[in-house]
Amino acid sequence: MTLLSRWFGVRVPLTSSERLVLGIGAFALPLLFWSIVSYVPYVWHPMVRISDPGGVDYFQPDMLVDRDVFATETGNMRQQNLALPAGIPANPVYLPAPHEVLRAFYTAFTTKPQQRDAPWLHESLLHSIRIIFWGFLISSLIGVPLGILCGTYNVIGRLNEPFIEFFRYLPAPAFGALAVAILGIYDGPKIAIIVIGTLFQQVLIIANTTRKLDFALVEAAMTLGTKRLRLLTHVVVPGTLPDLYRDQRILLGWAWTYLIVAELIGTSSGITWFITQQARYQHFDNVYAAIMMIGFIGLGTDLVLARLGRAFFPWDRPGR
Amino acid sequence: MESSAEAGFDYRAQSADVRARFDRLKAREVILETRELGKIFRSAQGEVTALRGVDLQVRRREFLCVIGPSGCGKSTLIRMLAGLEPHTSGQVLLDGKPVSGPGRDRGMVFQGYTLFPWLTVKRNVMFGPMMTMGDTAAESLAGTWLDLVGMGKFADAYPHQLSGGMKQRVAIARALINQPRILLMDEPFGALDAQTRTRMQTHLLDIWRNVDITVVFITHDLDEAIFLADRILVLKAHPGEVQELLEVPVPRPRDLGQLTTPEFLATRRRLDTLIHQPGPPAADADEEAIRPQVIRFTNVADNVE
Numbered sequence: 001m002t003l004l005s006r007w008f009g010v011r012v013p014l015t016s017s018e019r020l021v022l023g024i025g026a027f028a029l030p031l032l033f034w035s036i037v038s039y040v041p042y043v044w045h046p047m048v049r050i051s052d053p054g055g056v057d058y059f060q061p062d063m064l065v066d067r068d069v070f071a072t073e074t075g076n077m078r079q080q081n082l083a084l085p086a087g088i089p090a091n092p093v094y095l096p097a098p099h100e101v102l103r104a105f106y107t108a109f110t111t112k113p114q115q116r117d118a119p120w121l122h123e124s125l126l127h128s129i130r131i132i133f134w135g136f137l138i139s140s141l142i143g144v145p146l147g148i149l150c151g152t153y154n155v156i157g158r159l160n161e162p163f164i165e166f167f168r169y170l171p172a173p174a175f176g177a178l179a180v181a182i183l184g185i186y187d188g189p190k191i192a193i194i195v196i197g198t199l200f201q202q203v204l205i206i207a208n209t210t211r212k213l214d215f216a217l218v219e220a221a222m223t224l225g226t227k228r229l230r231l232l233t234h235v236v237v238p239g240t241l242p243d244l245y246r247d248q249r250i251l252l253g254w255a256w257t258y259l260i261v262a263e264l265i266g267t268s269s270g271i272t273w274f275i276t277q278q279a280r281y282q283h284f285d286n287v288y289a290a291i292m293m294i295g296f297i298g299l300g301t302d303l304v305l306a307r308l309g310r311a312f313f314p315w316d317r318p319g320r
Numbered sequence: 321m322e323s324s325a326e327a328g329f330d331y332r333a334q335s336a337d338v339r340a341r342f343d344r345l346k347a348r349e350v351i352l353e354t355r356e357l358g359k360i361f362r363s364a365q366g367e368v369t370a371l372r373g374v375d376l377q378v379r380r381r382e383f384l385c386v387i388g389p390s391g392c393g394k395s396t397l398i399r400m401l402a403g404l405e406p407h408t409s410g411q412v413l414l415d416g417k418p419v420s421g422p423g424r425d426r427g428m429v430f431q432g433y434t435l436f437p438w439l440t441v442k443r444n445v446m447f448g449p450m451m452t453m454g455d456t457a458a459e460s461l462a463g464t465w466l467d468l469v470g471m472g473k474f475a476d477a478y479p480h481q482l483s484g485g486m487k488q489r490v491a492i493a494r495a496l497i498n499q500p501r502i503l504l505m506d507e508p509f510g511a512l513d514a515q516t517r518t519r520m521q522t523h524l525l526d527i528w529r530n531v532d533i534t535v536v537f538i539t540h541d542l543d544e545a546i547f548l549a550d551r552i553l554v555l556k557a558h559p560g561e562v563q564e565l566l567e568v569p570v571p572r573p574r575d576l577g578q579l580t581t582p583e584f585l586a587t588r589r590r591l592d593t594l595i596h597q598p599g600p601p602a603a604d605a606d607e608e609a610i611r612p613q614v615i616r617f618t619n620v621a622d623n624v625e
Contacts, residue, residue, distance in 0.1 A: 219404050220434035224448040224498060225424025234447075238438045315437050315478040 031098065038097035045089035055082025064090055096285040101292070104285035114281075121274060121286075125293060128259055128270035131187060135194025135262070136255045140248065143199045147206025148244075152236050157207060164200050172197035172258055176265040185266035193265060197258035202251050209243045210236060242309065242316035249305050256298055331586040334569045342567055345379055345550060351534045352378040352401065352502050356410035359396050369559035370396045374410070376553065376562070378502065383528060383535045385549035387542060389595055393560030394538045398506050401536060402428045414501060424448060427495030431507040433487040435479040441490050442466065442475040448498040465493040468527065485516040492524070496531060505537045509544070518576065521547055525574060542591045546584055547574055554594045563594055 006012055014022070037044050048070040053059035055077045065073075070087060077084050091097075096104075108121035119127070150157035172193050179189035179196075213236060221235045263272035271290055278286035309316075334342065358372040371393040378384050386394045399405040401412055403422040412419040414426065422428075435444050442462050449458035466472045469489040479487055488508055495503055509517045521544060528535060539545050545552050549568050556563040569583040578584050618624075 214432075214434075216430055216432050216434045217436060219422070220428070220430060220436075221447070222404065222422035223402055223424070223426060223428040223504075224494065225451050226447075230451065235436070239436065241438070313438070315439075315480060 035098055038091060038095070041089050045091055047090045047092055048087040049090035050085060050087045052083075052086040054085035055080070056085050059085055064093060093282055094284050096288060100285040101288045104283070104289040105292075108286060108289055115277070118277065119274070121290060121293070124269075124271045124274040124290075125297070128263065128272070128294075129297070131190050131194065131262065131270060132252075132255055132259060134187075135191045135258075136198060136252055138191065139195045139198040139202055139255070140251075143202030144206055144244065144248070147203045148210050148232075148237065148240070150203060150207035151210025151240075152232055161204065161207065164203050168200035168204065173261045173265075176261075180266050187269075189265050190262040190269070193262035194255050194258050197262075198251060198255045201254060202247075205247050205251065206244060209247055210240050212243065213239045242313040245305075245309050245312070249302055249309075252301065252305075253298060256294065259294075329582040329586040331566070331569060331583070331590040333583075333586075334567070335571060338569050338571050341572065342550075345382055348380040348382075350377045351380050351382075351415065352376075352536070353413040353416075354401070354410060355413070357397075357400065357407055357412060358409035359393065359400060359405070360408045371400075371555075371560040372409070373561055376565075378534055378536060380534055381532060383537065383548055383550045384553060385537045385539055385545035385551075386553045386555065387539060387545050387591065387595065388555030388560070388563075389557045390540070391560075392555040392557040394555055395506060396560070397555070398428075398504050398536060398538050401502075402426050402504050404428075424451075424498045425501045426504055427498055427500035427502070428504045428506065429488065429491045429495050429508045431510045433479065433484065433491065433511075435487055435490055435494070437479050440476050440478055441471060441482070444479065444490055445494045445497055447494060461497060462493075465497045466490075468496075468530075469493045469523075483516075484512050485520055488512070488520060489523070492527065496527070496533065500533075502534045502536060505535060507538050507540065510540070517541075517544070522576070524548065529573070542588060542595070543579065545591070546570060546587050547576075547579070552587075552591070554591065556594075566590065 046067055047064045048067055050059045050061055050063045050065065050070075053061065053063075056073045059065070059073070065087075067089070070085065074084055113120060146160065150160055175196050176189065176193060179192040183189045183192055217239055218231060218235055221231055226234060259270075260272050260275075263270045264276075268276060271294060275287050275290050278284075278290065354374050354376045357374040357376075359370040361368045361370055374397065386397060388394050396405060400407045401419075403412075403419050403426065419426070435441075436447065439447065442459070445462040445465055446455075446458040449461055453461075463472065463475070466475055469492055471486060471489050471493065474482065474486065474490075479490070482490070491508070492503075509520050512520060525548065527533075535548075537545075537548060539548075546568055547570075552566045552568060554563045554566060555561065566587070568587055570578055570581065570587065571583075
C-alpha cells in the first residue's frame with residue numbers, strides 16, 4: 001500500500017508520530033500562510049509605507065498610502081520635476097506581522113498599559129474568565145439537572161422542551177437592554193447574557209444525550225428490582241455521565257462565544273474593553289494578541305478537561 | 321408425525337427414567353403461570369395481534385425453552401413475563417399472584433449485553449443486593465456468585481474488557497444473586513460464536529443443576545432448545561399462539577454426545593416439521609414477497625462447479 005493510498009483510506013488510523021506531526025502542522029500551516037503574506041514582498045502588500053515624502057506635500061515618513069495613490073503621486077512629481085517620494089510595500093495597519101503580535105503578547109504582560117487606569121491584559125482576561133465562570137456555572141446548575149429530567153421523564157420533557165425550543169432562537173444579545181434595566185450596568189447583565197445564550201441550548205443538548213442511553217440498561221436495572229428515583233440516580237445519571245461531560249466541554253466553548261457581546265453590555269469590560277480600546281488607538285498587534293489569548297485559554301481548558309475526563313471515566317472508551 | 325415414524329423412533333416415547341423425571345416435575349408446585357395471555361399492538365395502521373391465548377404452567381426447577389419462527393412473539397412473551405411489556409389480555413401469575421411491572425423476583429438475561437459499563441464486574445453483580453443490603457454483605461455475596469460462574473478473577477475488570485461469553489456469565493450471576501423465583505433468558509447466547517455458545521450451554525446446565533432455579537429460555541436454535549430443555553413451547557406466527565408443548569425425551573444429565581441419539585434426532589425432526597410447516601398464505605408476507613432471481617454470473621468457460 002503506498003503512502004498516498006493509506007493516507008486517503010477512509011478512517012485509516014494514524015500512527016502516533018503522524019498524529020503529532022499533523023497536529024503541529026495544523027498550527028504551522030496558518031502561521032506559514034500569515035508569514036508569507038507578511039514577509040514576502042509583493043505578496044498582497046497593497047499599501048506603501050513612505051520612507052521619503054519627496055515633493056508630495058501631504059506625505060509623511062511612516063505614513064501608509066494605497067499603492068495606486070503612491071503611483072499617481074510619483075507620476076505627478078515626475079511631471080512637475082519635483083523630488084520623487086520613496087517607500088516600501090506594506091500591509092494595511094489591520095494586518096500586523098507575526099513578530100509584531102508576538103512582541104505585543106510579551107509587552108502586554110510586561111509593560112504598564114499606556115493609558116492611565118487602564119487594566120493590564122491579564123487583569124482584563126481574569127475579569128472575562130470570572131464572567132464566563134459564573135455564567136456557565138449558573139447555566140449548568142439549572143440546565144444540566146433540567147436536561148437530565150427532560151430526557152428521563154417524557155412528562156417533564158414535553159412540558160419544557162417546546163418552549164425552550166422557541167426561546168433558544170431568541171438572540172441572547174437582544175436581552176441586553178432588559179438585563180441592564182434589571183441587573184444594573186456592571187457584571188450582572190453580562191453574566192445574564194451568557195446564561196441566556198447557553199442555558200436553552202444546554203437543556204436540549206443534555207436532554208437528547210440523556211435519551212441516547214441504551215434503554216435496555218434501564219430495563220435490566222428494573223428486572224434487578226430498581227425502582228423510580230433509583231433508576232435515575234443509579235442508571236440514567238451514571239450511564240450518561242461521560243457523554244454529559246463531553247457536552248459540557250462543547251457548551252463551555254459556546255459560552256465563550258457569547259462573551260464579547262456580553263461584555264459590551266452596560267459598562268464595557270474585560271477582554272472586550274481591552275480589544276476595543278486597542279483597536280481605537282490602532283494597536284492591532286495588541287488586538288490580535290488579545291483575540292489569540294482567548295483561543296489559547298479555550299483550547300488549554302478543553303485539553304485539561306479532556307484529560308480529566310479520561311481520569312474520571314476509565315470505562316468510557318472513545319471507540320464505543 | 322409420519323417423519324418420526326419413518327425414523328423408527330417416536331419423539332413421544334420416553335424411557336422409564338425420563339417418564340419418572342417428568343412425573344416428579346409435574347408433581348412440583350407451579351412457579352409461573354399464564355392464563356389466556358395475549359398482546360395486541362395498536363398502531364396507526366391498525367391492530368396487530370402479537371400473541372393470543374397463551375396458557376402455560378412452569379413448575380419449580382423446570383427448564384422451559386420457547387421456540388418459534390421469526391415474528392411469533394417469543395420475545396414479546398418473555399418481556400410480558402418479565403413485566404417489561406404490558407399484556408393486553410389474560411394474566412401472568414407468579415406463585416399465584418398477578419404480575420404487574422418488572423421486579424426482582426423475575427431475573428432476566430438479555431441477548432444484548434446489558435452490563436452497566438460504568439461498573440466493574442463485581443459492582444455489576446452487586447447491583448441488585450445493593451438496593452436492599454449493605455455494601456460489605458453485598459460484596460461477599462457477589463464474590464460467591466462470581467466464583468460460581470467462573471468470573472472471580474475478573475471481579476475488578478470493566479465490561480468492555482470482557483468477551484461476549486464472559487459478559488453473559490456476569491449477566492447470569494447478576495440476575496441469580498437476587499435469588500429470583502424464575503430466570504428469564506431472551507436468546508442470551510444468540511450473539512455468541514458457535515464454540516462459545518456450546519460451552520455456555522453446558523455451563524448453564526451446570527449452574528441450573530446446582531442452584532434452585534426455574535428457567536424460561538427463548539431461542540431460535542432448535543438444537544439448543546433440545547439440549548437445554550425439559551419441555552419446549554413451540555409458538556407459531558401470525559397470530560402468535562401456542563402450537564405445541566413438547567416434552568424432551570432426551571435423558572439427563574445431558575452432554576454433547578447426545579446430539580446424535582435417536583431421542584434427540586426424533587425431537588429435532590418433530591421441531592423441524594412444526595417450525596417449517598407451510599403457514600397460511602398471509603404468513604410472513606414481507607419475507608415471502610422477496611424472490612431472489614438466481615442467474616449465472618460466471619464466465620462461460622468457467623468450469624468450477
